[in-house]
Structures are given as structure tokens and as C-alpha cells.
Amino acid sequence: MAQAWKCSGLRWSADGPVLLWDGGRRTALTWGKRVAFAVAEGGVRTCVGARGHPCPTGAAVPARSTGARCEECARLDRAHSVAADTLADDPRPYHVYLAWFGPGMVKVGITAEERGSARLLEQGAVCFSWLGVGPLMAARRTEELLRAALRVPDRIPYAEKRAVRAALPEGAADRAAEITALHARAVALPAWPESLAREPLRVVDHVDAFGLAGVPAAVGEVSGLVAGGAVSGGLVAAAGPDLHLATGGGVVVLDTRLMTGWGLVPAAGAEPTVPVRAFREAAGVQDGLF
Structure with a gap:
């Protein structure tokens, strides 16, 4: 029996998306x-634990959970995050940014300056600009x-980001x-904290980094993995945690966060055998095998 790996x-990375595996193994992904x-x-x-520590109970977690954590580990993980406002004494400088994911879809956010644009790549931002640092x-x-x-907003669900890709x-x-217009309005506001330095407009575009130029529209997304089920396809694009895979039935999006917590082995089949939800599927229709 093939050895099972956990993602x-x-x-x-600077060279593109990389899948990480328990034990330090890395798989570079190329188009x-x-x-x-x-x-x-x-x-x-099973639960992936929190803050580098394994789940003490090895609790089972739902197939559709993108966090792959039980309630207790999820609470512990969030309690030590910037998003939870629990790190007020963090001495590092932070960037404020505007990120654009598609027409009419812009968010504002913050990220540690030392991380550079990594957070924007992880979120699947098609383009972004810094607003300030402090x-x-x-x-x-x-x-x-x-x-x-x-x-x-300061958060946009990944399902909405996928829908507009x-x-x-094209240009x-x-x-x-949209970011250009909002940046001008933002830096003109008078109520900025004095300790936050405004930054000039410099829009960074990730379409080439994500491989999205000219890629066929996705027809659906993997809704969850199942025991014995397989995923298979040629990588045509990636954005945030999502892999766009070319299959016989069209391009399917796999959120790699759904892979965590499972024991995974090499697949022999040529097509996916996991539940895939069509993007145009009517609400309330049960998933079927792709």
C-alpha cells in the first residue's frame, strides 16, 4: 500500500505556488x-491542530471545512491572530492595502510589512496597492x-472571488x-492616524503570477473530498488557495484547504471522482460525482 501523505x-513563493506536506516535503506547482x-x-x-501543535484529541472534522480544525483548535488559532485584535503590542510595522478580486469586488486589509505581497497572493488578489504603513x-x-x-469590506468569501475570475x-x-479611484479617495481623507504614513498608488497585477490570462472559465469547484475519492487534472492556473485543473469535463477549481487533514496517496485515475459543485447549479440541488 502506498504511503499516505498529509498536506x-x-x-x-517567488517562483509560484508550492504545496507543503507534513515532514517538510514541498511540491512546486508549474502550469x-x-x-x-x-x-x-x-x-x-482529522483536525490539523493549532499554532504548530497537534490536536490533543485527533478530532474528526467535516469534509467541507476549509479550516480543518475542531472547535477548540480553531478557537486557539484565532486567539493568537492579528485578525482577532489580540496582538496590540506587536512592534512590527503594518501595511494597509486595497485589494481587487474582480469587477465591483474590492476589500481593505492589513498585513505585516515584512511579509511583502505574500498575503495578497494567498488571498487571490488579482491586483492591489498599498495605502499606508505604520x-x-x-x-x-x-x-x-x-x-x-x-x-x-475587510473580508470577501472565496466563493465570491472564484465566481468573478x-x-x-483583459487590460x-x-x-x-477601481483601486486607482478608491486610492485617491482614501489618501484624501483627513482622519488618518498621524503615525501612519500614506503611500503612493502603485498597482501590482497578479494575472500573470496566477496564470489567469486566457484560461477557460471554470465550470465547477470541488465541494469536499471523500474517502476513496480522487482528484486529477492539469494545472492551468492558481489563485490564493485555489488550483484550476483542466479535466475532461472542463476546468474545475480545487480549494487546497480541503486537502488538509486527510491521508492522501497517488491516484491512478484520469478524472476526478469527488463531489464537484457546478457554478451555475441551482440552489438546493445535491452534489453528484463529477
């Missing part, structure tokens, strides 16, 4: 690479100010238009 997530794996027969998805609490106050003044404008200037 610890997708990360973005055209065949992505093929199966969930071990009789396998159960201490964490000043960045957080500015984020709230901009969210209210510009009427933009097929409608991206980089067109993709940058």
Missing part, C-alpha cells in the same frame, strides 16, 4: 503539471476608517481602475 497547505491524488480508502479527516493599531484604525468611508477585464489598466 499542510498551499504557499506562494501544465498534472495534479493527481486520492484519499486513502477508509480514511477519516504601527499595528494605527493600521487597524485606518482599516476601519476606510471600510466605513469607502464602503468596502471568469469576468476579469491591466482596466483591472486597476
Whole structure:
């Protein structure tokens, strides 16, 4: 029997997306690479733990959970995150940014300056621009100010991001238009904290990094893995945690966060045998095998 591996997530490096595995193994992903794996027969998805520590109970978690954590580990993980506002004494400088995911879909957020654009790649931002840089609490106050003044959210569900990728404008200037307009409004607001330095507009476009130019629109997304089920397809694009895989039935999106917590083995089949939800599927229709 083939050895089962456990995936610890997708990360973005300077050379592109990389799948990480427990034990330190890394799989670099390049366009055209065949992505093929199966969930071990009789396998159960278990909690991945929190903050580098294993789950003390090895609790089972739902197949559709993108966090792959039990309630207790999820609570512990969030309690030590910037998003939970529990790190007020973090001395690192933070960037405030505007990120664009598609027409009419812009968010404001913050990320540690030392991380560069990694957070934007992880979120699947098609393009972005910095707005300012300064201490964490000043960045957080500015984020709230901009969210209210510009009427933009600080979170956008991944399902909504996927839905608009097929409608991206072809030109980089067109993709940058909304951020350009909002950046001008943002830096003109008078109530910025004094300790946060405004930054000039510099729109960074990720269409080439994600491989999205000219890629066929996805027809559906994997809704969850199942014991014995397989995923197989040629990698044509990637954005955030999502892999766009070419299959016989069209391009299917796999959220790699669904891979965590499972024991995975090499797959022999040529097509996916896991539940795939069609993007145009009517609400309330049960998933079927792809």
C-alpha cells in the first residue's frame, strides 16, 4: 500500500505556488503539471491542530471545512491572530492595502510589512496597492476608517472571488481602475492616524503570477473530498488557495484547504471522482460525482 501523505497547505513563493506536506516535503506547482491524488480508502479527516501543535484529541472534522480544525483548535488559532485584535503590542510595522478580486469586488486589509505581497497572493488578489504603513493599531484604525468611508469590506468569501475570475477585464489598466479611484479617495481623507504614513498608488497585477490570462472559465469547484475519492487534472492556473485543473469535463477549481487533514496517496485515475459543485447549479440541488 502506498504511503499516505498529509498536506499542510498551499504557499506562494517567488517562483509560484508550492504545496507543503507534513515532514517538510514541498511540491512546486508549474502550469501544465498534472495534479493527481486520492484519499486513502477508509480514511477519516482529522483536525490539523493549532499554532504548530497537534490536536490533543485527533478530532474528526467535516469534509467541507476549509479550516480543518475542531472547535477548540480553531478557537486557539484565532486567539493568537492579528485578525482577532489580540496582538496590540506587536512592534512590527503594518501595511494597509486595497485589494481587487474582480469587477465591483474590492476589500481593505492589513498585513505585516515584512511579509511583502505574500498575503495578497494567498488571498487571490488579482491586483492591489498599498495605502499606508505604520504601527499595528494605527493600521487597524485606518482599516476601519476606510471600510466605513469607502464602503468596502475587510473580508470577501472565496466563493465570491472564484465566481468573478471568469469576468476579469483583459487590460491591466482596466483591472486597476477601481483601486486607482478608491486610492485617491482614501489618501484624501483627513482622519488618518498621524503615525501612519500614506503611500503612493502603485498597482501590482497578479494575472500573470496566477496564470489567469486566457484560461477557460471554470465550470465547477470541488465541494469536499471523500474517502476513496480522487482528484486529477492539469494545472492551468492558481489563485490564493485555489488550483484550476483542466479535466475532461472542463476546468474545475480545487480549494487546497480541503486537502488538509486527510491521508492522501497517488491516484491512478484520469478524472476526478469527488463531489464537484457546478457554478451555475441551482440552489438546493445535491452534489453528484463529477
